[in-house]
Structures are given as structure tokens and as C-alpha cells.
Amino acid sequence: MTDTLTLRTPDDWHLHLRDGAMLRAVTPETARHFARAIIMPNLVPPVVTAADAAAYRDRIMAALPEGARFQPLMTLYLTEQTDPEDLARAHESGLITAVKLYPAGATTNSASGVRDFDKVRPVLERMAEIGCPLCVHGEVTDSDIDIFDREAVFIDRVLDPIRKATPGLRVVMEHITTMQGVEYASDGGPDLGATITTHHLVINRNHILAGGIKPHYYCLPVAKREEHRLALRRAATSGDPTFFLGTDSAPHTDANKLQPCGCAGCFTAPNTLSILAHVFEEEGALDRLEAFTSLNGPRFYRLPVNEDRITLTKGAPVSYAERIVTEDGPVTLFDPGFPLLWQVQT
Ligand code: DOR
Ligand code: ZN
Numbered sequence: 078m079t080d081t082l083t084l085r086t087p088d089d090w091h092l093h094l095r096d097g098a099m100l101r102a103v104t105p106e107t108a109r110h111f112a113r114a115i116i117m118p119n120l121v122p123p124v125v126t127a128a129d130a131a132a133y134r135d136r137i138m139a140a141l142p143e144g145a146r147f148q149p150l151m152t153l154y155l156t157e158q159t160d161p162e163d164l165a166r167a168h169e170s171g172l173i174t175a176v177k178l179y180p181a182g183a184t185t186n187s188a189s190g191v192r193d194f195d196k197v198r199p200v201l202e203r204m205a206e207i208g209c210p211l212c213v214h215g216e217v218t219d220s221d222i223d224i225f226d227r228e229a230v231f232i233d234r235v236l237d238p239i240r241k242a243t244p245g246l247r248v249v250m251e252h253i254t255t256m257q258g259v260e261y262a263s264d265g266g267p268d269l270g271a272t273i274t275t276h277h278l279v280i281n282r283n284h285i286l287a288g289g290i291k292p293h294y295y296c297l298p299v300a301k302r303e304e305h306r307l308a309l310r311r312a313a314t315s316g317d318p319t320f321f322l323g324t325d326s327a328p329h330t331d332a333n334k335l336q337p338c339g340c341a342g343c344f345t346a347p348n349t350l351s352i353l354a355h356v357f358e359e360e361g362a363l364d365r366l367e368a369f370t371s372l373n374g375p376r377f378y379r380l381p382v383n384e385d386r387i388t389l390t391k392g393a394p395v396s397y398a399e400r401i402v403t404e405d406g407p408v409t410l411f412d413p414g415f416p417l418l419w420q421v422q423t
Contacts (some may be wrong), residue, residue, distance in 0.1 A: 079358075079363055079391070080390060080391040080392070081388060081389070081390050081391075082354060082363060082366065082388065082389045082390075082391075082419070083386050083387070083388045083389075084366060084367040084370060084371055084386060084387055084388075084389070085367060085371040085372065085382055085383045085384070085385070085386060086110075086111070086112040086371065086383040086385045086386060086387050087110065087111050087112070087322065087350065087370035087371045087383075087387070088111055088112055088113040088114060088322075088370070088371065088374050088375065088383065089107060089111045089113075089114040089115070089322060089323065089324050089326070089346075089349075090114070090115045090249070090272050090321055090322060090323040090374045090378075091114075091115055091117065091212070091251050091252060091272045091274070091323025091324060091325050092107060092114040092115060092116055092117060092323075092324060092325070092326055092346070093116075093117045093119070093325070093326060093327040093328065093342070094107070094114075094116055094117075094137060094140075094149075095120070095328060096120050096133075096136065097405075098403050098404035098405045099328055099330075099403055099405055099408075100136060100137065100140050101140045101403075101404075102328075102401060102402070102403035102404070102405075102408070103326075103328050103344075103346060103401070103403075103408070104137060104140040104141060104147075105140075105141070105142050105145070106346040106347045106401065107147065107326070107346045108141055108142065108145040108146075108147035109347075109421075109423065110349070110350050110387065110421055111147065112146070112147065112148065112383040112385065113147070113148045113149070113150055113380075113383075114147075114149060114150065115150045115152060115174060115175060115212065115323070116133070116134075116137065116149045116150060116151055116152060117152065117177060118130070118133075118151075118152045118153060118154035118177055119154060119177070119179065119184075119185060119186040119187065120133070120186065121186055122189070123154035123156075123186065123189050124151070124152070124153060124154050125153060125154050125156055125158075125159065125189070126153070126160075126163055127153070127163050127164075127166060127167035127170075127172055127173070129153075130151040130152070130153060130167060130172055130173050131172055133151065134149055134151050134172070137149045150174035150175070150378075151172060151173045151174060152173060152174065152175045152176060152177045152212065153167065153173055153176045153177070154176075154177055154179070154189065154190075155176050155177060155178045155179070155190070155191060155197060155200065155211075156189050156190070156191070157191060157192065157193065157196040157197060159176075159197065159200050161199055161200045161202075161203035161204075162203075164176065164200060164203065164204070164209070165203055165207050165209075168204075168207055168209040169207065173209075174210070174378065175209065175210040175211065175212050175249070175378075176200075176204060176209060176210070176211055176212065177211075177212045177213075177214070177251075178190070178191060178197075178211055178212065178213045178214065179191070179214045180192075180214065180216065180217065180218050180231075180235070181218065182218040183214050183216045183217075183218050183227075183297070184214060184216075184297040184341060185297070185327070185340060185341055185342065187214070190214075194235060194239060198242070198243075201239065201243045201246055202243060204246060204247075205243050205244065205245040205246040205247075206245070208245075208247060208379075209247070210247040210248065210249055210270075210377075210378065211246060211247065211248050211249070212248075212249045212251050213236060213248055213249065213250055213251055214251055214252075215228055215231045215232065215235075215236055215250050215251065215253070215258070215298075216228055216231050216297070216298050217230045217231045217234060217235065224299055225282070225299065225301055225302075227298065228253070228254055228255045228257065228258055228298050229255055229257040229258075232257055232258065232261050236248070236250070236261070237261075240265075240268075240269070245268065246268065247268045247269075247270075247377075248265075248268065248269050248270070249269075249270045249271065249272060249323075249377070250262050250269070250270070250271040250272070251271075251272050251323060251325070252272055252273070252274050252277065252298060252323060252325045253271045253272070253273060253277075253309065253312075254277050254298045254299070254300065254301050254305060254309070255301055255305045255308070256304065256305050256308035258271065259271070259308045259309065259311075259312045262312075262319050262320070263312070263317065263319055265319070269319065270319055270320075270321065270373075270374075270377040271312075271319055271320055271321075272320075272321055272322065272323025272325075272374075273309050273312065273313045273320055273321075273322065273323070273369075274296075274322075274323060274324055274325045274343070274345070275322070275324050275326075275343075275345045275349045275352050275353055275356075275411070276294070276296060276300070276325075276343040276345055276411050277300055277306065277309055278306065278309055278310055278313060278352075278353070278356050279306075279352060279356065279411075279413045279414070280294050280300045280306070280414075281300050281301065281302060281303045281305070281306045282299065282300050282301055282302060283303070284300065284414070285299070285300060292334045292335055292339045293334060293343065293409050293411065293412065294343065294411075295334075295339060295341055295342075296325070296327065296341050296342050296343045297341040297342075299341075310356065310360055311360075313356075313357075313369050314356075314357055314360040314362035314365055314369070315362075315365070316362075316365040316368050317373075318368070318372075318373045318376055318377070319373070319377075320369065320373060321369060321370075321373035321374035321377065322349075322353070322369055322370045322374065323374075324345050324346060324349050325342075325343070325345075326343070326344055326345045326346040326349070327341070327342025327343060327344065328342065328344040328346075328403075328408045329342050329344075329408065330403070330405050330406035330407065330408055331400065331406060331407050331408065331409055332406050334409070343411040344401075344408050344409065344410055344411055345410070345411040347397055347398075347401070347410055348397045348410055348411065348413070348417060350370070350387075350389060350419070350421050351389075351395055351397075351417040351418075351419045351420060351421070352411075352413045352417065353366060353369070353370065354366060354389050354391075354419035355413070355415065355417060355418065355419060357369075358419075371383060387421055387422070388421070388422045389419045389420060389421050389422070390419070390420055390422060391418050391419050391420075392418065392420065393418070394416040394417060394418060395417045395418070395419070395420040397410055397417070398410070399412075
């Protein structure tokens with residue numbers, strides 16, 4: 078029985094660190110296990126210019142514990158006013174790694190996102206020219222489309238037309254949740270990648286709604302039927318370089334989760350690697366965990382793989398605090414619902 082696992086240090090290709098007190102509380106949680114992360118720009122106000130990204134990167138660096146070697150990979154929040162030249166300079170200088178597309182109204186702090194996709198056409202064309210990846214929150218927002226169908230409809234109505242109209246545009250389908258997402262990404266060739274979260278490998282929609290509503294399992298895109306979760310598991314554990322880890326760890330205070338209109342997001346940064354080792358072991362794919370956490374992402378982003386290693390060991394159940402303390406209030410960790418036997422050695 079395998080009970081020790083050594084991996085190149087993982088990266089998180091989709092992460093929310095927030096700002097202020099929350100940033101200070103959650104940044105060390107990711108820096109403990111991950112070398113790099115793609116940092117989501119959906120602050121209030123959002124990170125829209127190169128100057129915003131530079132200032133945010135400085136605040137992240139200031140929130141790192143002494144001696145931490147974590148590298149934030151910054152993104153810009155695409156708006157209908159984004160200046161293609163500001164973006165191109167920020168990418169050329171290495172300040173930003175990617176740009177995030179939120180359809181307006183799709184999720185937390187997406188009000189400044191894109192309403193009319195034709196308006197961002199010149200920016201997307203410039204991004205294709207310079208090879209800057211576009212990270213896409215792939216859900217339509219039409220009120221007549223059922224929330225469980227929004228990802229599949231987005232692929233047909235928005236994503237596929239954008240990709241056909243913009244040859245060479247490199248796209249990451251963020252946090253895919255459906256078999257349609259898996260299929261589209263698998264068939265998309267080298268310019269298309271897809272991130273999969275930890276929580277979508279663990280929960281389906283029953284976990285949110287059956288036997289009482291579980292606000293800590295509510296996130297966007299919302300978890301779908303079991304058959305979709307199984308398709309995500311097959312994709313993540315397949316070794317296919319299209320698929321890589323983007324936790325979408327999205328901390329909200331308990332006060333903001335546990336209210337009549339609660340926020341979307343699962344906070345998985347602290348226990349993600351223990352959960353993933355469990356999932357990959359269940360799927361008989363521990364030998365492919367490193368591809369998912371540490372190899373496929375850098376390959377898509379054309380970055381070197383990390384040279385450092387982390388080791389996980391399997392033993393007695395690991396105890397994670399149920400919640401972390403922040404100056405804004407407690408933040409509850411994602412509970413996978415099973416004992417975690419794999420622990421990262423520090
Ligand atoms: O669950 C989510 N939370 N999904 C998102 O797309 C955004 C994120 C957040 O920022 O809270
Ligand atoms: Zn996100």
C-alpha cells in the first residue's frame with residue numbers, strides 16, 4: 078500500500094485571495110502548500126488596469142509570512158473599457174499572466190464584467206496576437222436559462238463563437254462542472270485548457286440541497302448531478318494535460334454565507350491537497366495526481382514546472398480546524414464529508 082507520495086510543489090490555477098484583513102488571513106493558507114497561483118481580480122473595485130494589478134500584487138506580497146516563496150500570478154478583470162495596449166504592456170512585462178472574463182452578473186463581484194461580447198473583440202484579438210490566456214467564467218446569465226444548464230449553454234452560445242472568431246486565442250475554461258465542459262475541453266486542441274476545483278470532485282447537487290440546505294457547499298458554477306461529478310473525476314484523474322487544478326478557493330465570512338441571500342464560494346485552500354490525494358486514491362490514480370496539481374498547468378501557461386517537492390503521508394485522520402479566524406469574522410473550511418488520511422508534511 079502506498080503511504081508516501083512526493084510531488085513537485087503544486088500550483089493553484091484559480092484562487093481568490095480578496096483584500097485587507099481577509100487577504101492577510103488566507104494568503105498564508107495557500108502559500109503553505111502551493112508555489113504559485115493565478116489570482117482572481119474580482120475585488121471591489123476590480124483589478125482592471127496594470128497599475129491596479131501592480132498595487133494588488135504588492136499587497137499580496139506584504140501578506141506573505143516571513144520567508145514564504147509564493148508567487149502570485151496576476152490577472153486583469155476584462156471590462157468593455159479594457160485598453161488593449163495597457164493589457165499588452167502588462168503581459169509583455171510579466172506583470173500579468175492572464176485576463177479574466179466574467180459575464181456581467183454571473184457571480185460574486187461580476188457587475189463590471191462583459192455584457193456585449195462584441196465590445197471586447199479588439200482586446201481578444203490583441204490577446205491572441207501576444208499569446209495572453211483568457212480565463213473564462215463560463216456561464217450565461219439569461220434569466221430564462223436554468224442555473225444547472227448555464228455552463229452548457231455558454232459553451233454553445235458564447236465560448237465556441239468567440240474561439241472560432243478569434244483563432245489563436247488561448248482560453249482556460251475555469252472551474253468546469255459538466256460533462257459538456259469536459260467534452261468540449263478535451264476536443265479543443267492545445268489552445269484550450271480547463272481547471273477543475275477540489276469541491277466539484279467531491280460534491281454533487283444533492284450535497285447542497287438534500288436533507289437541509291448547506292450554504293457552505295454553495296458555489297458558482299453550482300455543483301451539478303452525480304453523472305457530471307463522475308465525468309469531472311475521470312477528466313482530472315486521466316492525466317490528460319488539458320485538465321489542471323484551479324481550486325477556486327473563495328473565502329467568505331460565515332456571516333456572509335449564512336444569510337437569506339448567501340454568498341457563493343467554497344474555502345478549500347487549507348485542505349485541498351489532503352482531499353485531492355483521497356480522491357485520486359479512490360480512483361486508483363495516485364500516480365497521476367502530480368500531473369493534475371503540478372505539471373499540466375505550467376505546461377498550458379508555458380511556465381517552468383516547480384523544482385521543489387512536497388511530501389504527503391497517509392496515516393491517522395488529519396484534523397483541520399473547522400474554520401479560520403479573520404479580523405472580518407470566521408471563515409469555514411470546505412468539509413469533504415469523509416476523514417482525511419493524507420497529510421502534507423511541512
Ligand atoms: O463560488 C464562487 N465564488 N464562484 C465564483 O465564480 C466567484 C467566487 C467568489 O469570488 O466568491
Ligand atoms: Zn473563482
